[in-house]
Amino acid sequence: MNTWFWRCVVMSSWLALLLWCGYWWQRSVAIALLGAGLIACVAGLQLGAQMLMMRAVLRSRGQALPAASIAWRAWLAEWRWAVRIFGWQIPFQEDAEADGIHHHRAVQADIAAQGLVGVVLVHGYFCNRAVWNGWLRKLKACGIPCAAMTLEPAHGSPVEAMLEDLDQCVKALVQHTGVAPLLVAHSMGGLVVRAWLKRLSASERAQYAAHVVTVATPHGGTWLARFAHRQPAVDMREGSDWLQQLGQPPLDVPFSCWCSSSDNIVFPPNLATLPQAQLHQVDDAAHMQLLFDLRVWRYCLQLRRQLQEAVDQA
Numbered sequence: 001m002n003t004w005f006w007r008c009v010v011m012s013s014w015l016a017l018l019l020w021c022g023y024w025w026q027r028s029v030a031i032a033l034l035g036a037g038l039i040a041c042v043a044g045l046q047l048g049a050q051m052l053m054m055r056a057v058l059r060s061r062g063q064a065l066p067a068a069s070i071a072w073r074a075w076l077a078e079w080r081w082a083v084r085i086f087g088w089q090i091p092f093q094e095d096a097e098a099d100g101i102h103h104h105r106a107v108q109a110d111i112a113a114q115g116l117v118g119v120v121l122v123h124g125y126f127c128n129r130a131v132w133n134g135w136l137r138k139l140k141a142c143g144i145p146c147a148a149m150t151l152e153p154a155h156g157s158p159v160e161a162m163l164e165d166l167d168q169c170v171k172a173l174v175q176h177t178g179v180a181p182l183l184v185a186h187s188m189g190g191l192v193v194r195a196w197l198k199r200l201s202a203s204e205r206a207q208y209a210a211h212v213v214t215v216a217t218p219h220g221g222t223w224l225a226r227f228a229h230r231q232p233a234v235d236m237r238e239g240s241d242w243l244q245q246l247g248q249p250p251l252d253v254p255f256s257c258w259c260s261s262s263d264n265i266v267f268p269p270n271l272a273t274l275p276q277a278q279l280h281q282v283d284d285a286a287h288m289q290l291l292f293d294l295r296v297w298r299y300c301l302q303l304r305r306q307l308q309e310a311v312d313q314a
Helices: 002-024 031-041 042-060 066-091 107-113 129-141 159-177 188-199 204-209 225-226 240-246 287-291 293-314
Strands: 119-122 145-146 182-186 211-215 255-260 276-282
Touching: 002 031, 002 066, 031 042, 031 188, 042 066, 042 225, 066 129, 066 287, 107 182, 119 129, 119 188, 129 145, 145 159, 159 188, 182 188, 182 293, 188 211, 188 240, 211 293, 240 293, 255 287, 276 293
Parallel strands: 119 145, 119 182, 182 211, 211 255, 255 276
Antiparallel strands: none
């Protein structure tokens, strides 16, 4: 669903740009360029408004604000990522990067993958598996089994409706590797993972989840979700009934939480943390930007290496 939504947004934006310029160019080049600039800057203006709201909320709650120069750079970086991700990857590149393990591969490939700790990548709200294309390429280049899914239904249903897609993806990867994978989840994807873990037995969790890394996940909800009126966004309201029912993750699956003081979606940043998790907080990355931060990538790669060493020594 998100694929087609963003295709419509992109095509509508280009159509509006062409119609505006086509009408005004012969009448007033200045007005034509002004309108074109406004259309081109819609995403940046929206992100800028989110940044201003984030800073206002942090200030009202007495929390430390990132320096204005840091927030400015994070806003510009988030704008660039938004154009790339929502303007190209999500609408047109959903299946451009295959998983690291294919169901149709030869038996020899399955044997080679046995005993390797794989990585399962879980996207967030209004996204699809295309946000992980860069991760998938790099993981495959490292010889690491990996897989990403598109969670459906994307809108109008609670988080629990997406669990089957995650479950199938994890189990398909484990079928090839024989060992529990590392799960890396961005934004709402972390809540999907938590809801999925809750329905598993202890033995199933040991089989299917070695460690969970959440990146900008609204574990405690997010201030912005108060403006939402449809599922699953309603579930992500700060302190929502659904989050209360979800409870804390099981202690037998370790968690690591990455959050940022410049996150324009999940704020305040403490809402992206869990009490028992390893906390990694930065100040200079916005919501989508954090997903592609080299610090997050290097941490996950090192963590996966440690998990592999534990498997090899067992």
